[in-house]
Structure formats: structure tokens, C-alpha cells
Amino acid sequence: MKPLISIKSGGPASWAIRIACALAVGYILLWIPTRGSNSLIDTATTALTLMGAALSLNLLLGFTGQISLGHSAFFGIGTYTTAIFVTRWGWSPLKTLPVAFVVAFVVGAVVSLPALRIKGVYLALVTLALGVVFPQFIKWPKIAWLTGGARGLNDTGFKFDKNNRTYEIFGWNPWGNLRGENVKPFYFWIGIGIVAIIYLICRGLVKSRVGRSLIAIRDNSTAAAVMGVNLAVTKGIVFGLSAAMCALPGCLTAMKGSVVTPDTALLTVVGSITFLIVMVVGGAGSLWGPIIGAVVFELITEKTSDWVDPDKIPSLIRPIFSWSDTAPAGGIFALALVVLMFVAPLGLVGLWKQTIARVVSVVPRPAGSGTLDAPESSAGGIPTWRPQQEPPAGDEAE
Amino acid sequence: MELFLQRLVDGLSEGSVYALIALGLVIIYRGTGHLNFAQGEMALFSTYVVYQFGEWGIPIGIAVVLGMAVGFTLGAATEVAIVRPISKKSPFAVFIVTIGLFQLLNWFDGAIWGGQQLPNSGVGSKQVRFPSLFPNAPTDFVTIFGANIKVQSLGVIGLVAVLTVALFAIFNHTRLGLAMRAVAANGDSANLVGIRTGRVLMASWGLAAAIGALGGVVFAGINTNVNLGLMFTVFIYASAAATLGGFDSPGGAVIGGFSIGIIQNMAAGYAPKWIGQEMKVGVAFLVMLGVLLVRPSGLFGTSRVERV
Amino acid sequence: MTLLRAQGLTAGYGPVTVLHEIDIEVNEGEIVVVLGANGAGKTTTMRAISGTIPRHGTIEFQGHSIQKAAADAIVRAGVAQVPQGRGTFPELSVQDNLLAGAYVRRDGSKAIGDDIRKWFSVFPRLEERATQRAGSLSGGEQQMLAIARALMSRPKLLLCDEPSMGLAPLITQELFNVIGRLNREEGLSVLLVEQNANLAMHMASRVYLLETGVIVASGSAAELSADDSIRKAYLGF
Numbered sequence: 001m002k003p004l005i006s007i008k009s010g011g012p013a014s015w016a017i018r019i020a021c022a023l024a025v026g027y028i029l030l031w032i033p034t035r036g037s038n039s040l041i042d043t044a045t046t047a048l049t050l051m052g053a054a055l056s057l058n059l060l061l062g063f064t065g066q067i068s069l070g071h072s073a074f075f076g077i078g079t080y081t082t083a084i085f086v087t088r089w090g091w092s093p094l095k096t097l098p099v100a101f102v103v104a105f106v107v108g109a110v111v112s113l114p115a116l117r118i119k120g121v122y123l124a125l126v127t128l129a130l131g132v133v134f135p136q137f138i139k140w141p142k143i144a145w146l147t148g149g150a151r152g153l154n155d156t157g158f159k160f161d162k163n164n165r166t167y168e169i170f171g172w173n174p175w176g177n178l179r180g181e182n183v184k185p186f187y188f189w190i191g192i193g194i195v196a197i198i199y200l201i202c203r204g205l206v207k208s209r210v211g212r213s214l215i216a217i218r219d220n221s222t223a224a225a226v227m228g229v230n231l232a233v234t235k236g237i238v239f240g241l242s243a244a245m246c247a248l249p250g251c252l253t254a255m256k257g258s259v260v261t262p263d264t265a266l267l268t269v270v271g272s273i274t275f276l277i278v279m280v281v282g283g284a285g286s287l288w289g290p291i292i293g294a295v296v297f298e299l300i301t302e303k304t305s306d307w308v309d310p311d312k313i314p315s316l317i318r319p320i321f322s323w324s325d326t327a328p329a330g331g332i333f334a335l336a337l338v339v340l341m342f343v344a345p346l347g348l349v350g351l352w353k354q355t356i357a358r359v360v361s362v363v364p365r366p367a368g369s370g371t372l373d374a375p376e377s378s379a380g381g382i383p384t385w386r387p388q389q390e391p392p393a394g395d396e397a398e
Numbered sequence: 399m400e401l402f403l404q405r406l407v408d409g410l411s412e413g414s415v416y417a418l419i420a421l422g423l424v425i426i427y428r429g430t431g432h433l434n435f436a437q438g439e440m441a442l443f444s445t446y447v448v449y450q451f452g453e454w455g456i457p458i459g460i461a462v463v464l465g466m467a468v469g470f471t472l473g474a475a476t477e478v479a480i481v482r483p484i485s486k487k488s489p490f491a492v493f494i495v496t497i498g499l500f501q502l503l504n505w506f507d508g509a510i511w512g513g514q515q516l517p518n519s520g521v522g523s524k525q526v527r528f529p530s531l532f533p534n535a536p537t538d539f540v541t542i543f544g545a546n547i548k549v550q551s552l553g554v555i556g557l558v559a560v561l562t563v564a565l566f567a568i569f570n571h572t573r574l575g576l577a578m579r580a581v582a583a584n585g586d587s588a589n590l591v592g593i594r595t596g597r598v599l600m601a602s603w604g605l606a607a608a609i610g611a612l613g614g615v616v617f618a619g620i621n622t623n624v625n626l627g628l629m630f631t632v633f634i635y636a637s638a639a640a641t642l643g644g645f646d647s648p649g650g651a652v653i654g655g656f657s658i659g660i661i662q663n664m665a666a667g668y669a670p671k672w673i674g675q676e677m678k679v680g681v682a683f684l685v686m687l688g689v690l691l692v693r694p695s696g697l698f699g700t701s702r703v704e705r706v
Numbered sequence: 707m708t709l710l711r712a713q714g715l716t717a718g719y720g721p722v723t724v725l726h727e728i729d730i731e732v733n734e735g736e737i738v739v740v741l742g743a744n745g746a747g748k749t750t751t752m753r754a755i756s757g758t759i760p761r762h763g764t765i766e767f768q769g770h771s772i773q774k775a776a777a778d779a780i781v782r783a784g785v786a787q788v789p790q791g792r793g794t795f796p797e798l799s800v801q802d803n804l805l806a807g808a809y810v811r812r813d814g815s816k817a818i819g820d821d822i823r824k825w826f827s828v829f830p831r832l833e834e835r836a837t838q839r840a841g842s843l844s845g846g847e848q849q850m851l852a853i854a855r856a857l858m859s860r861p862k863l864l865l866c867d868e869p870s871m872g873l874a875p876l877i878t879q880e881l882f883n884v885i886g887r888l889n890r891e892e893g894l895s896v897l898l899v900e901q902n903a904n905l906a907m908h909m910a911s912r913v914y915l916l917e918t919g920v921i922v923a924s925g926s927a928a929e930l931s932a933d934d935s936i937r938k939a940y941l942g943f
Binding site: 133 | 505
């Protein structure tokens with residue numbers, strides 16, 4: 001089928017769409033903290049947390065073609081770094097962000113090095129083990145003096161006080177009231193800041209020369225060897241970076257909550273799987289995938305959280321869900337993961353691109369016009385892990 | 399000496415569970431090259447099914463056999479309906495699908511048998527009491543060299559030993575076993591000697607899930623109850639066992655399972671302050687890392703595991 | 707009597723078509739050789755017949771269509787393939803490889819054991835290594851094993867994909883002698899694919915010349931060698 005509309009990349013129509021999208025996003029970002037209800041701001045902040053974590057996971061997938069099931073541990077390293085520095089040494093929470101970044105980087109690089117030397121799903125296995133070990137490690141009596149053990153740490157976030165400045169702009173303060181009366185918008189903006197940092201790092205790497213060559217050699221270790229790249233070290237660095245970025249939303253969790261325990265859901269394997277779901281549902285391998293995924297994930301989770309009560313389920317779909325008193329979101333997303341692999345392996349973003357391609361065709365500018373207009377999916381697309389049993393390598397391989 | 403013996407037996411009885419789950423992982427890996435992340439959760443589902451049969455008044459022995467049959471069906475159906483079609487796309491897709499199944503099964507267990515979904519490492523989830531396969535009253539022990547050994551531990555070890563021997567007899571002396579080994583060695587050639595590879599893979603997944611079901615039941619029995627987080631750490635131990643033994647070696651999986659069981663029990667027992675109950679799983683993690691660093695193919699595996 | 711008849715056989719990999727409507731026949735008791743250079747489509751022909759890749763056209767074996775049959779059903783029907791590059795089961799012992807070859811047989815372990823002994827007597831070197839892993843054998847031994855394994859299913863037609871590949875001339879000669887003897891003594895029909903025209907022509911009843919997926923000439927070995935232009939262009943002697 002021929003697309004109905006065709007748009008020239010870089011032409012006026014394309015710019016109009018971009019500007020419209022940017023305005024819409026900007027409007028929503030301002031609307032939520034200023035006009036949204038407290039619970040909406042909370043939901044949005046959680047969505048931002050997931051966004052940051054899923055974006056970090058996506059960077060790893062895009063550049064090394066491997067998956068981590070241990071990012072909950074790096075997330076947790078962020079949470080605990082902030083919690084420990086704030087409660088034990090009285091640091092200001094924002095200053096703990098770079099510390100968490102460095103700690104998670106080092107741990108990530110060290111853990112990943114042995115596993116990255118092996119092909120296939122071993123990294124996923126080792127990191128899964130890391131995800132399981134992390135909460136246990138926090139509970140370890142030997143370091144309980146630092147981490148608070150199983151009971152966790154209290155008062156890990158910001159301390160607001162009545163004398164704080166409020167930074168009003170003509171009586172309007174989109175970041176909330178920093179005197180402690182209305183601080184939820186403040187956390188929202190920290191979340192925005194963290195996601196923006198992570199997004200820019202990812203985008204910068206994807207579009208840089210280093211990033212492109214990394215993608216080029218991702219599935220071809222021979223090419224890497226020929227190019228003189230030490231793949232294990234390079235992958236270790238990428239893994240460390242991914243881990244470091246994942247720690248930042250973890251810090252936010254400590255900043256906004258008053259209690260941190262090792263059994264906080266996102267710090268356990270549940271977190272790792274959640275990040276993976278967010279990434280894959282949104283669209284693995286595209287920069288916008290995790291962002292869309294986080295919004296969809298958090299919206300559905302929030303909307304269905306009270307479905308434990310059959311009366312709260314919309315009557316049209318009540319028979320499907322009323323048999324259980326468990327919130328359905330976990331099942332919905334698990335099913336979505338399986339179904340998406342069949343119908344749209346590139347997630348919602350991939351689905352959207354497929355659909356839009358039927359209606360609108362974007363005509364690329366002629367080559368050499370010299371702008372960095374790489375396709376969004378250049379964060380790698382879905383890597384094809386080499387199957388264990390090689391398919392017949394063409395005909396007549398004499 | 400008594401303490402050592404007790405820890406050894408405890409390690410062996412827990413290790414036998416890891417051996418069973420690891421054996422399932424290896425059977426599937428050999429056949430298809432896929433790592434089934436849902437292996438533990440498949441076992442948990444079957445364990446809940448056995449619990450349910452027990453609630454309906456079916457004797458535990460029969461319930462276990464029925465549960466294994468349910469496990470077999472679940473595994474075989476998963477291979478045919480989900481894994482086989484998806485594996486034509488990419489190994490990545492298979493990986494995601496097994497994670498999806500992990501989450502789906504766990505959610506489903508929670509939805510039917512109660513408890514919040516995916517508990518935080520088991521904390522806070524509803525537990526249901528699970529019967530032991532063997533006598534397990536406080537008085538049910540035998541004294542060997544002064545050590546009081548639980549009858550249950552001995553029963554578990556014996557049961558798993560018998561099952562392992564039976565499995566290896568199947569591998570080495572039956573048509574199905576020959577077909578499974580042939581498919582593992584070279585799927586295309588297996589097809590060319592008339593083996594229906596599809597059916598063999600289906601049977602492999604079924605067998606793996608059935609063995610896993612027994613592992614789940616045994617572990618729930620040792621644990622005296624079953625909850626949604628039961629298999630999380632077991633799966634880690636089993637993966638460490640399979641890594642240690644070699645992912646393509648069934649014998650290695652069994653030896654690896656017992657070794658991991660003994661190592662973690664000894665470590666936790668002899669260094670209660672340093673390792674204790676909290677860091678038992680950390681020991682398995684270190685073993686896994688160490689094996690991958692030093693000998694990626696494991697103790698008994700062939701070097702089919704490629705290095706980058 | 708015609709054993710195998712393929713007409714309009716078209717096959718390839720994914721979007722790439724390698725074979726273009728070729729016709730091949732094998733009569734009972736014949737050794738038919740398909741000659742062709744690299745990339746001519748020889749292996750594809752074999753795979754198309756043995757059902758390991760999707761194909762179009764009609765393929766009949768003993769008068770029954772096997773066009774829709776899966777690879778394992780074609781083995782059951784009596785067509786065994788010795789794949790290119792031998793394709794033994796490296797982790798299995800030589801003995802188990804042979805047992806796997808008899809997988810489709812239902813005539814009891816005694817008959818199968820007799821057959822194993824028979825092929826051991828034909829290939830004594832396999833007997834010496836009966837309990838070794840197939841992966842530890844030399845190239846020539848693996849090729850013998852691959853042939854013996856295929857014969858374990860008691861096929862009526864043996865498909866041989868370049869048995870000479872990577873083997874020393876003497877060993878190749880030995881293998882070809884065995885194939886020739888089986889043909890003469892047991893009436894085994896063989897469809898053989900080769901690059902090594904010189905060797906294969908000697909034992910061929912009939913020859914097909916394959917070039918980029920099309921059959922460019924066919925006939926008896928004598929006819930083809932008699933045609934100067936064909937001999938120079940394709941046979942190289």
C-alpha cells in the first residue's frame with residue numbers, strides 16, 4: 001500500500017510536526033506538577049524512575065547486545081548510596097548523585113567483565129544472580145552498621161524547613177513549595193533532570209562515532225579483533241556506564257521516600273524484571289521505547305491497582321479479571337511480553353512506526369546534506385544473538 | 399565430626415533439589431541452546447498444583463506423580479506453542495519470552511493461590527503449608543556416627559539418586575535418549591536419520607519441567623511450606639550448579655547441584671558470622687563468577703560455550 | 707524402473723532461489739552423479755530432495771509423492787542422505803552414531819546389531835574406534851561413519867553430498883570403491899554430488915551437469931566425455 005502522505009525530512013512539514021510534539025511534551029511536563037493531583041505527580045515521578053532505569057538497560061542492549069537482570073542491584077546501589085550518605089554523614093541528597101554514579105560504575109564494570117567474555121545469555125544469568133544477592137548483601141550483619149540491615153534506613157530524603165526559599169516566578173512556582181508543604185513537584189523535577197541526563201548520555205553515545213563503531217562490531221567479534229578493539233574491556237565500560245546511569249533513579253527513590261529497606265520492590269529482582277518489561281514493551285533498541293514504555297507501564301499499573309476489588313473493574317471486562325483478588329498488571333505485562341515478541345518485537349514504538357509508515361512516508365534528505373539525522377533506532381535495534389546451532393550457511397560452502 | 403556429617407547431609411539434600419532444576423536447565427540447553435529462565439517458576443507452578451491435589455485429599459505420592467504429569471504437559475506445551483515458533487525469530491526473543499513466562503507463571507500462582515504478586519524475595523507473601531514426602535516429625539531421625547540425620551534428608555537424597563540413575567538409563571539406553579543425544583549433538587543430522595526433532599524437543603522440555611516439578615515438591619517439603627518466592631534462590635543455585643558442571647553436561651549438572659548444596663551449607667555453617675543465612679546465595683554467585691572466569695565451559699562441559 | 711523422479715525442482719534459502727526447475731531421475735541400481743562447480747546448487751539439490759529445505763516442483767520416490775513430506779518421513783520412505791561435511795554426532799560414540807542411523811528401523815535390536823557388524827567389516831577402522839567419540843575421528847573416518855550411518859537405515863537410495871571433500875585422494879578412492887561395490891553387490895542406488903569429475907565419472911551410470919542452478923547437460927558418462935565442448939568446459943580433461 002502506498003503511503004497517503006509523504007513528508008520531506010528536514011522540510012517545513014517535518015519541522016512543524018517536531019515543534020508540535022515538543023510543545024505538547026512541554027505542556028504536559030508543566031501541567032503535571034502545577035495542575036495535576038498529588039497522586040498524578042507521584043505516578044509521574046515513579047514513571048520517570050522507571051524511565052531512567054529502562055533507558056540505562058536499553059543502552060546496554062543497544063551497544064553490547066546483552067541483557068542484564070541485575071539492574072535492580074545498581075538501582076539499589078543508588079538508593080543506598082544516597083540513603084547512607086544522607087543519614088550517616090548528613091550530606092545533601094543532590095550531592096550524592098555523582099557518588100552513586102561512580103560506585104555503580106565500578107561495581108558494574110567489575111561484575112560484568114567475567115561474564116562479558118562469554119557469549120549468549122550468561123551475562124543475564126550472572127546479573128540475575130547479582131540481583132538476587134543484592135538485597136541479601138544489604139541484610140548482611142557484617143555491614144549492618146552501614147546499611148541498617150533488614151530494618152533499613154530512615155529519613156533518607158530531603159529535609160525541608162520553613163525558612164527555605166521558594167523560588168517563585170511572579171507568584172508561580174512549578175517546583176512546588178519547598179517549605180515542606182507541597183514538595184511532590186520538586187521530586188518530579190528531579191526525576192525530569194535525571195531522565196534528561198540519562199537520555200542525553202544515551203543519545204550522545206548513539207550518535208557519536210564511538211557508539212556507531214560499537215554497534216557495528218557488536219555481533220561480530222572477528223571484526224572487533226581485526227579493528228584492534230578489546231571487546232571485553234569496551235563492553236565492560238558500557239556495562240559500567242549503564243549501571244551508573246541506573247543508579248541515578250535509584251537515588252531519587254531514596255530522596256523522596258523516608259524509609260529505605262532491602263525489600264523495597266524495585267531493589268529486588270522484581271525491579272530488574274520491571275525494567276526489562278518497561279524497555280521491551282516500549283520498544284527495545286529505540287531511544288524513545290523505554291520512555292513510552294514507562295508511561296504505559298505506570299498508567300496501566302496505576303489504573304488497575306484497585307482491581308483487586310471486582311466492583312472496581314469496568315463492567316465490560318469484569319468477567320476476565322474478577323476471578324482473582326490479585327492486581328492484574330503483573331499478568332497483563334507478562335502476557336504482553338510474550339505476545340509482543342510474536343507480533344511486534346520492537347515494542348510499542350516499533351508498532352507505531354510500522355503503522356505510521358503505512359500512512360506517512362518520510363523522504364530522507366539527499367545524502368551529504370550534513371546533519372546528524374540518524375534514524376532513532378540506531379541505538380541498535382534488537383541484536384540477533386547468534387543461535388547455538390548455526391543455520392545452513394548458504395549453499396555449497398566448499 | 400557430627401556437625402560435619404549433619405551439614406554434609408543437609409547440603410546433599412538441598413543440593414539434590416538444585417541438581418534436579420539444573421538437570422532441567424541442561425536438558426533444554428543441550429537440545430535447543432536456550433536457557434530457560436522460567437524453569438524455576440514452572441517447577442513452582444507444578445508444586446502449587448501438587449499442593450492443590452493434596453487439598454483435594456489425594457495422597458501425596460499420587461499427587462506428586464500427577465504434578466509431574468502436569469509439569470510435563472506445561473513444559474511440552476510451552477515448547478510447541480511458544481518457544482518453537484519464537485525461536486525462528488531470534489534467541490533474544492526466546493530470552494524475553496522465558497522472562498515473560500517467569501513473570502506470568504508467578505503472577506498466575508499468586509492469583510490462584512493467594513499472596514501478593516512477585517513478593518520481595520518471598521517476604522510478605524502468603525505461605526501455604528506443604529507436606530513432606532518423607533516422615534519429618536522431630537523424632538524422625540537416625541543416628542550415624544553420633545550425628546542425628548533426618549529421615550527426610552536421607553529420603554530426599556535417595557529419591558533423587560534413584561531418579562538420576564533412571565534418567566541416565568533413559569539417556570543412554572533408550573530410543574528417546576538416543577534421539578535426545580543426537581538432537582543435542584547435531585539437530586540437522588538428527589533430522590537426516592529420521593528423528594523427529596520437533597517431538598524430541600517437545601519431550602525434552604516436558605521432561606525438564608517434570609523433573610523440575612519433583613524438585614519443587616521436594617524443596618517445598620524441606621521448607622515445609624510453599625510461597626511465591628520459593629524458587630527464586632533455588633533457580634540461582636541451580637544455575638550456579640549448571641555453570642559449574644557445564645551447561646551441556648547432565649552428569650555435570652547433578653554433580654554441580656550436589657557440590658553447590660554442600661559448598662553453601664558448609665560455608666554458612668562454618669562461617670556463620672561471615673556468610674550465614676544471608677550470604678549463602680552470595681557464595682553461589684561467586685562460584686558462578688569464578689567458573690566463568692577460569693573455565694567457562696564448566697567442569698564437565700565441552701567447550702561449545704564460545705568465548706568472545 | 708524409476709526410483710526417484712524430481713521435476714521442476716526449485717529451491718533456495720529465504721528470498722534467494724538457487725535451483726531453477728531442474729529435472730533429475732534415478733533408476734533402480736544406478737549411480738547417478740551430479741557434477742558442478744562451487745555454487746552451482748549441488749548441495750541445494752540434495753537438501754531439496756531430502757526435505758531439509760522448502761522446495762517446489764514434484765518429487766516422487768517409488769511412485770509416491772514426497773514433495774510435502776518432512777525430512778524424517780523421507781528417511782522412513784527409504785532415502786538416506788550423507789550430508790556435506792559429514793554431519794556426524796560428534797559427542798556420541800561411533801557405535802551410538804550407527805544406532806542413531808537405525809533410528810527409523812523397527813526390526814529389532816538383533817537385526818540392527820547384525821548390520822552394525824556388517825558395516826564394521828566393511829569399514830574395519832570404525833570397529834577399532836567403536837567406543838570413541840565421533841568427534842575424535844579423522845576426516846576420512848568420519849566420512850566412513852557418515853556413510854555407514856546412512857546405510858544403517860537400509861535405504862533404497864543413498865544421497866551422497868561430496869564425500870571427497872577435504873579427504874586425501876587415496877581415502878577418496880577407497881570410499882568410492884566401497885560405494886561402487888555396494889552398488890554392484892547389493893543393488894544400492896546412489897545419487898552422488900561431486901566436484902571431482904574425474905573420479906566420479908568412472909563409476910557413474912548417468913551424469914547431470916549443473917551450472918548456476920540449471921541442468922546444462924545430461925547423459926551417460928560415455929556420452930558426456932565424448933562431447934568435446936562439454937568435456938573441456940566442465941570436466942576439465
